[in-house]
Amino acid sequence: MITRQHGAEHRFTGRFLIDSSGYGGTLVKLLGLHDAPAGNGRMALFAQVRETEEHRARYFEPMQISFEVVARDLWFWSIPFSDGRTSIGFVGDNSHFAEAMASGSNAMAMNRMLEKQKAFDDRYAKVEFVHGPQCIREYTHYNQALTGERYVLTGNCAGFLDPVFSSGVAFATESGLRAAKLLDRQLRGEAIDWKSEYEDHIRSGAEVFRTYVDTWYDGDLQDIFFAEEVEQSHKERIVEVLAGYLWDSTNPYVSKHGKAVRALAQTIRLRDAERRAKAATGLH
Numbered sequence: 001m002i003t004r005q006h007g008a009e010h011r012f013t014g015r016f017l018i019d020s021s022g023y024g025g026t027l028v029k030l031l032g033l034h035d036a037p038a039g040n041g042r043m044a045l046f047a048q049v050r051e052t053e054e055h056r057a058r059y060f061e062p063m064q065i066s067f068e069v070v071a072r073d074l075w076f077w078s079i080p081f082s083d084g085r086t087s088i089g090f091v092g093d094n095s096h097f098a099e100a101m102a103s104g105s106n107a108m109a110m111n112r113m114l115e116k117q118k119a120f121d122d123r124y125a126k127v128e129f130v131h132g133p134q135c136i137r138e139y140t141h142y143n144q145a146l147t148g149e150r151y152v153l154t155g156n157c158a159g160f161l162d163p164v165f166s167s168g169v170a171f172a173t174e175s176g177l178r179a180a181k182l183l184d185r186q187l188r189g190e191a192i193d194w195k196s197e198y199e200d201h202i203r204s205g206a207e208v209f210r211t212y213v214d215t216w217y218d219g220d221l222q223d224i225f226f227a228e229e230v231e232q233s234h235k236e237r238i239v240e241v242l243a244g245y246l247w248d249s250t251n252p253y254v255s256k257h258g259k260a261v262r263a264l265a266q267t268i269r270l271r272d273a274e275r276r277a278k279a280a281t282g283l284h
């Protein structure tokens with residue numbers, strides 16, 4: 001390894017490398033570990049903008065972290081920071097961006113996309129971009145191998161699912177902590193099976209989260225989120241998953257994630273259709 005800081009260079013050799021370089025993907029690039037993206041046709045266009053306090057004061061609850069579902073498969077986030085910068089971004093199916101991206105620059109494309117959102121009114125219509133806008137296409141991927149001879153990949157180096165529901169930080173913290181604890185045991189002389197103790201663990205969590213990402217974009221999860229009535233116990237279990245408790249096998253929304261989310265969405269749709277039919281005929 002070579003580290004460079006303030007003109008000084010340090011070379012050293014370690015017994016093991018935990019690569020946590022995020023989007024930098026140091027080992028991923030050096031060893032060619034990147035696998036093909038999932039090819040789900042989604043992209044993100046995002047930026048940081050500068051806002052004055054006076055400007056923010058014109059809008060309702062301006063410091064609230066918030067998002068808008070612009071279409072079933074397109075959403076917009078707004079994350080204000082205390083120093084006057086605000087992170088904004090659109091994520092969704094490529095088709096929603098095609099026209100805007102044809103405008104020639106990311107800045108023009110972002111301004112065109114901003115015309116699609118309604119919840120924030122004209123708040124971002126004339127703001128200064130201080131970072132980006134930047135565009136990432138086909139961002140969903142998970143590397144074929146998360147561990148190898150004397151190295152392990154954590155966080156975004158291992159893979160990235162989707163910005164919806166903040167899985168990025170959840171996986172970065174879980175994988176980083178687990179890698180560090182396993183390595184500590186290994187350096188104390190224990191034999192560690194990195195494939196089963198690390199890789200399979202991270203991958204199983206990613207599989208669970210992927211169900212929630214996919215059902216968000218195909219609408220099942222939105223039918224649950226925006227239903228007039230959902231039993232409290234279901235809500236709590238789903239929130240637990242999205243809060244990062246992806247390995248709690250006592251939660252059916254973890255252990256049977258694929259079936260459970262779709263079954264609940266279907267039940268809600270049938271119940272609501274029945275209610276609408278009854279209301280139309282005047283029956284109760």
Ligand SMILES: Cc1cc2nc3c(=O)[nH]c(=O)nc-3n(C[C@H](O)[C@H](O)[C@H](O)COP(=O)(O)OP(=O)(O)OC[C@H]3O[C@@H](n4cnc5c(N)ncnc54)[C@H](O)[C@@H]3O)c2cc1C
Nearest residue numbers: 020021022023024026046155156157166167168169170172
């Ligand atoms: C605009 C945007 C908004 C996001 N919002 C959210 C959100 O609200 N919630 C959420 O959960 N996730 C969010 N994410 C995703 C989240 O930021 C990442 O998933 C998460 O930060 C990954 O953590 P990490 O530790 O793997 O990598 P990083 O946080 O990227 O950290 C990697 C670090 O390694 C350093 N580094 C890289 N290469 C080298 C090198 N060669 N030598 C030394 N250091 C190096 C980098 O400078 C960086 O400090 C967002 C991402 C973006 C782009």
